[in-house]
Amino acid sequence: MFVFLRIVNWVVLIFGLNMPIILKNAPLPLKLALGAVLLAYFLIFNILPTFKKYPVLRLKVLGDGAELILTFWVTCACAAQFVGIGIYDLVMGEKNYTVYIVYAVILILGEAAIFWNGIIRVYLTSVQLGIQYRVLGVLFGMVPIANLIMLMIIYITVKRETDFETEKYKLNESRKDEKICATKYPILLVHGVFFRDSRLLNYWGRIPAELEKNGAVIYYGEQQSALSVVESSKELAKKIEEIVTTTGCGKVNIIAHSKGGLDSRYAISKLGCDKYVATLTTINTPHRGCIFAEYLLKTAPENFKKMIEQTYNKAFYMLGDSSPNFMEAVSCLTNSYCEEFNKEVPNSPDVMYQSYGSKALNSRSGKFPLNVSYPVVKKYDGDNDGLVALTSAEWGEKFTPIYPKGKRGITHADMIDLNREDIKGFDVREFYVQMAADLKKRGF
Numbered sequence: 001m002f003v004f005l006r007i008v009n010w011v012v013l014i015f016g017l018n019m020p021i022i023l024k025n026a027p028l029p030l031k032l033a034l035g036a037v038l039l040a041y042f043l044i045f046n047i048l049p050t051f052k053k054y055p056v057l058r059l060k061v062l063g064d065g066a067e068l069i070l071t072f073w074v075t076c077a078c079a080a081q082f083v084g085i086g087i088y089d090l091v092m093g094e095k096n097y098t099v100y101i102v103y104a105v106i107l108i109l110g111e112a113a114i115f116w117n118g119i120i121r122v123y124l125t126s127v128q129l130g131i132q133y134r135v136l137g138v139l140f141g142m143v144p145i146a147n148l149i150m151l152m153i154i155y156i157t158v159k160r161e162t163d164f165e166t167e168k169y170k171l172n173e174s175r176k177d178e179k180i181c182a183t184k185y186p187i188l189l190v191h192g193v194f195f196r197d198s199r200l201l202n203y204w205g206r207i208p209a210e211l212e213k214n215g216a217v218i219y220y221g222e223q224q225s226a227l228s229v230v231e232s233s234k235e236l237a238k239k240i241e242e243i244v245t246t247t248g249c250g251k252v253n254i255i256a257h258s259k260g261g262l263d264s265r266y267a268i269s270k271l272g273c274d275k276y277v278a279t280l281t282t283i284n285t286p287h288r289g290c291i292f293a294e295y296l297l298k299t300a301p302e303n304f305k306k307m308i309e310q311t312y313n314k315a316f317y318m319l320g321d322s323s324p325n326f327m328e329a330v331s332c333l334t335n336s337y338c339e340e341f342n343k344e345v346p347n348s349p350d351v352m353y354q355s356y357g358s359k360a361l362n363s364r365s366g367k368f369p370l371n372v373s374y375p376v377v378k379k380y381d382g383d384n385d386g387l388v389a390l391t392s393a394e395w396g397e398k399f400t401p402i403y404p405k406g407k408r409g410i411t412h413a414d415m416i417d418l419n420r421e422d423i424k425g426f427d428v429r430e431f432y433v434q435m436a437a438d439l440k441k442r443g444f
Contacts, residue, residue, distance in 0.1 A: 002052060006067075012041055014075050017110045018082040020103035024096075042110065046117050047072075054162075055169040059127050063162040065121025069155045072114045073148060074250065079107060083372065098414050119135075122154065127420050128161040130186045164422055168429070172213050179215030181436035184250045184444055187211065188243065190221035190236060192258025192416075194312075196320065197222050203257075205417025210429040216436050219243050219252070221260060224321045226312065228330035229259070229341070233266035244276045244343025251278040253444055255435070255441050257416050258388065259333060259357075261285025261395070265345050265438075274348035278444045280396070281435065282355045284385050286343065286416050288392040289335030292373075292380040338392075347396070352444065356435075358402035358410035359383045365409035367419060385412040402426070 015022065016038035023031055039145040049067040086100050123134060133154055138184040140150040189205045197220040202208060208218045223235040233410075243252060254277055256264045261282030267273040268280060304367075309326040331337060347353050363371045370386030381389035390401060404410045405425035413419055417428045 010074050014078045017107050021082045024099050059165055061121050062125040066155055066158040068114055068118025070179050078207050078257045122158045126158050128157050181211050182215030183253055183440045185253050186217035188219045188252040188254045190256035190260035192260045192262050194225055196225050205420050206429055207417050207432045211436055214433050225316050226324045226326050228328040229262045229266050229332045232263040236263050237267040237271040240273050240276050251276055253279045253439055255281045257283040268348050268351055269345045274280050274350050277351050279352040284357055284388050284393050284412050286333055286388045286392045287395040289338030290333050291335050292377045294334035353396025354398040355395040356400045357390045358385050358415050359390045360386050360411045361409035366411035370411050387412045
């Protein structure tokens with residue numbers, strides 16, 4: 001039914017936009033009557049392009065925007081032949097210029113209305129377009145042929161997003177009463193180095209909201225962005241104790257990414273948090289350090305290192321860090337540091353440890369700067385996610401490697417949904433939902 005209505009819309013709109021040429025010899029009263037009906041149809045279509053139901057308003061706006069873009073593409077392609085007819089008539093000596101002027105005005109204004117209505121809707125509501133496609137859309141907007149190709153890419157991207165998010169919403173609704181992520185202990189998300197926790201610009205992307213939809217209780221580590229493991233773990237230990245004492249939850253399940261896994265291990269083993277932590281799940285944590293990080297620290301010019309350190313520390317001091325220390329944080333990621341760390345920081349027998357690691361497949365797998373760092377890390381550390389070697393991520397009683405399908409790979413940023421990107425073959429939000437569901441099944 002939806003396909004049938006779509007075709008009907010296209011036929012009516014194509015007829016209406018090209019009516020001055022199609023009915024150029026028809027009586028004026030007929031043109032005016034049909035014009036009034038078609039104008040009303042056109043206005044209704046632009047307000048409500050489809051009667052298709054979507055679970056939330058954002059997806060309705062996004063889905064209708066995609067439909068408008070596709071309609072613009074199709075009606076433009078079909079209008080080409082009528083424009084050709086008009087040009088032919090004028091070349092052959094047609095003197096009634098009024099018809100062709102009216103036709104040009106109707107076609108230009110009509111197509112512009114459909115286009116801008118659609119593009120504004122998707123630009124305002126799409127996540128998957130990102131900055132890249134939005135910018136390319138603007139750059140190619142006035143380039144013939146290229147603009148239609150770019151528009152079709154935008155349509156395909158947005159259509160996939162709409163379908164994917166709709167199915168995800170239906171999945172969550174179907175299991176809403178099960179609360180599969182309602183673990184015995186709340187989940188504490190611990191971020192990695194060079195980032196802060198923020199609900200406005202969440203380090204964990206869409207993951208926390210997805211977990212909460214399925215029953216999870218979420219807290220954040222909220223440690224500073226760049227400190228040594230020892231100093232970061234002190235802040236983390238304070239946060240863990242605060243959560244446990246104020247909520248009475250007894251313990252927490254930690255899910256930590258990158259350096260956050262080292263911070264968590266130290267807090268558990270050295271700062272007495274073993275009594276407050278039920279499980280520690282590390283995601284792409286460099287448990288054995290990074291050889292490339294050590295190489296860079298040893299070979300980079302001192303002036304360059306000081307410039308980077310001062311710039312970073314100043315920036316994050318302005319963003320809320322009280323004592324950022326770029327060089328101390330980086331030093332804790334070297335393989336020599338982690339070798340000593342692992343000797344001095346044993347696992348607690350009272351905590352369940354498990355880990356996950358992923359790998360990119362090439363430099364094109366990730367966005368900047370991971371696309372630049374990947375080949376360097378590959379040279380020194382082997383298979384990696386753009387920063388951390390797959391072999392370095394393994395820790396605890398269970399290690400699960402994430403092997404990507406296709407040619408893309410899964411990067412360090414992908415594992416926390418940093419770019420809010422839907423990756424074919426890897427649903428990062430569902431990955432965390434199933435992780436939490438597993439913790440619940442195991443009594444944590």
